[in-house]
Amino acid sequence: DIVMTQSPDSLAVSLGERATINCKSSQSVFSSSNNKNYLAWYQQKPGQPPNLLIYWASTRESGVPDRFTGSGSGTDFTLTISSLQAEDVAVYYCHQYYDTPHTFGQGTKVEIK
Amino acid sequence: QVQLVESGGGVVQPGRSLRLSCAASGFTFNTYGMHWVRQAPGKGLEWVALIWYDGSNKWYADSVKGRFTISRDSSKNTLYLQMNSLRAEDTAVYYCARDAFYYASGGYWLDYWGQGTLVTVSS
Numbered sequence: 001d002i003v004m005t006q007s008p009d010s011l012a013v014s015l016g017e018r019a020t021i022n023c024k025s026s027q028s029v030f031s032s033s034n035n036k037n038y039l040a041w042y043q044q045k046p047g048q049p050p051n052l053l054i055y056w057a058s059t060r061e062s063g064v065p066d067r068f069t070g071s072g073s074g075t076d077f078t079l080t081i082s083s084l085q086a087e088d089v090a091v092y093y094c095h096q097y098y099d100t101p102h103t104f105g106q107g108t109k110v111e112i113k
Numbered sequence: 114q115v116q117l118v119e120s121g122g123g124v125v126q127p128g129r130s131l132r133l134s135c136a137a138s139g140f141t142f143n144t145y146g147m148h149w150v151r152q153a154p155g156k157g158l159e160w161v162a163l164i165w166y167d168g169s170n171k172w173y174a175d176s177v178k179g180r181f182t183i184s185r186d187s188s189k190n191t192l193y194l195q196m197n198s199l200r201a202e203d204t205a206v207y208y209c210a211r212d213a214f215y216y217a218s219g220g221y222w223l224d225y226w227g228q229g230t231l232v233t234v235s236s
Contacts, residue, residue: 042158050158095223104149
């Protein structure tokens with residue numbers, strides 16, 4: 001199984017500052033057949049289901065604010081929130097869909113400093 | 114609009130069975146793969162199972178393989194998860210979620226999620 005490891009487990013960022021979350025896969029999730037990285041990011045607020053933010057590692061889902069940016073390739077990926085807003089307080093998860101079983105990272109909790 | 118509504122959760126004793134349902138609406142159900150994902154109290158997300166749009170292929174997490182069965186009934190626009198031999202560690206909120214691609218021969222990202230149903234396994 002592909003193991004997804006996120007870092008840090010939690011971070012506190014001041015409003016308007018940048019938040020950076022890392023996700024590392026135990027094997028590459030890049031497919032040379034279509035030049036795509038099979039990685040997604042989700043945001044989960046307390047008491048709510050996860051909400052899709054990013055897929056193909058860097059494609060923003062419709063309606064997601066452009067302060068959310070996904071980057072990376074192969075085994076190393078990053079979700080960046082360029083200017084943290086109060087409504088961004090949540091837990092963020094990466095997800096690989098390159099192979100079954102699908103796997104998620106353990107989550108990164110983002111709070112306001 | 115896409116809606117996924119889970120039901121069937123509750124308190125069940127270890128070793129017993131439970132069947133979860135997920136009623137889908139707002140899209141052509143028999144053209145999308147579907148997933149179950151669970152979340153233990155205070156913990157992260159764990160992928161559980163995937164079924165292709167036509168039901169022809171199914172995959173499971175190792176933790177549930179041989180005990181859980183995913184299925185779908187396109188005439189009822191409903192996804193199911195039959196859970197047998199339940200254990201305390203199966204206690205979680207169970208979400209159904211739609212796979213992003215229609216007519217996909219594989220699994221992709223999850224673009225719509227239900228609100229979840231809580232399963233508690235306890236004596």
